[in-house]
Amino acid sequence: MEGSRSIIGASDELSDIFCEPCEKIQQQKTADGFCVDCSEYLCGPCFSYHKRCKSFENHVLQDKSKMPWDRKNVKTKDICIEKCHVHMDKVTEYFCASCDKAGCHVCMTIDHRKCNISHIPDIVKGLKTTEEFRSFERRLDNLHDNLQHLQDTVDKNFKATYDMNETALSDLEKQSDKIKVFFNQLYEKVEMDIVNKKNEDKRSFEVCSKDIIVLQKDLHDLKFRRDTLKKNGQNCELFIFIKNARLALKKVSNDVMLLSKNGKVSKVKYKPSEDVENMRKHIKELGSLVVGGSETKDQNET
Structure with a gap:
């Protein structure tokens, strides 16, 4: 009876421990085992897969009766x-x-x-106290922060550019109300130039934002990998990760520098034509009706 109570108590306690691989895909399944090498709790299907997969053939697995009940007692190899x-x-x-x-x-x-x-x-003992690791960590975090700042700046600059384009259209429309009939063709040309510039800016900032999102994901993956290895005390893997991630950080850094240039605001403003304004003030009529005289034909007229 005493043994039965112990098993029941263990089941109650284990009911709050969930499969970690399943949690990564937003699923909650009760843990039925534990992998010592991966330091992960596993549900029944994941536990079975772990046993079959060649990549994990040397991993030490513990079933529900032997798995640790308290995450604090788990030590990562x-x-x-x-x-x-x-x-x-x-x-x-x-x-x-x-x-x-x-x-x-x-x-x-x-x-x-x-x-x-x-x-x-x-x-790798004491790796996290070395200047190489600290420098890598600072660079990764700073690059992540700079990229987020760049995203905020790009969003702000895009709004400023959009507002300036809208203001330019508004100013153009105010002038067009005065000279619309006489200068309709000129108005349409200028309007098209501004709209094209507006669309060009929009496309440019959209491309820039999409590139930033891709880089953010890459950095997020690197940070997640670093944090996981750091949290689990996997200094060997952390050391290898640092070595392998250098080229990736260099590429992201270069891309961020390029995006910083592409994400800048190109000022846009509509400037009314002084000649048109002067014409509007001084021209009193489009022409005049001539009465009398003889009608002549142009030589080129057929």
Whole structure:
């Protein structure tokens, strides 16, 4: 009986623990097991898949009777699990200080025989206190903040450009009310120029905003990956992630500089023609009716 009460109590406590992979897709399923290597709670289907998948064949799995009941008691294994980009069946677990590259033991044997090689788990202790990590973290966060600031600036500048275009149209329409009949064709041409500029600005800012959204997603993914590894204490993976993400950050940085130029406001203002204003003041009539005289034909008239 005592054993039964213990199992019932465990079930009640476990009812609040949910499958973490399912939660990532907005589904809540009660956890039926735990992966020690991934440090994740798994529902029945995810637990079964974990057992079958070749990528997880060496992972330590615990069923519902052995899984930890309190997330605070879960310790993440700080080991290298990322596959080598060159030798896909090997794990990236070595670092060449001479070439500043990470790779598997095959990479090191083939390409780095005379280099200074270290086993990543041996060199990542205290990684989060190193200047390299702090610099990487500052750069990632600052780039993310700068991109958000750029998005806010682009939105503000687009509104300012839109308002200026609207004001230009309004000023044009006020003038057109005075000279509409006589200068209808000129009015339509200027109106078309402004509308085209307005549409051009709109398209330009829309493209800029879409590019920013793509970069925001890329940075969000990098931040999420960094935060996850940092939170779980996976310094090995964090170290590799830092090394692999440098090119991505450089590309994003270059794209942000380019977008900063493209997202600037090009001032737009309608300037009435002084000649037209003077004409309107001084011209009293379009022509006059001539009475009398002889009618002559133009030589070119047929």
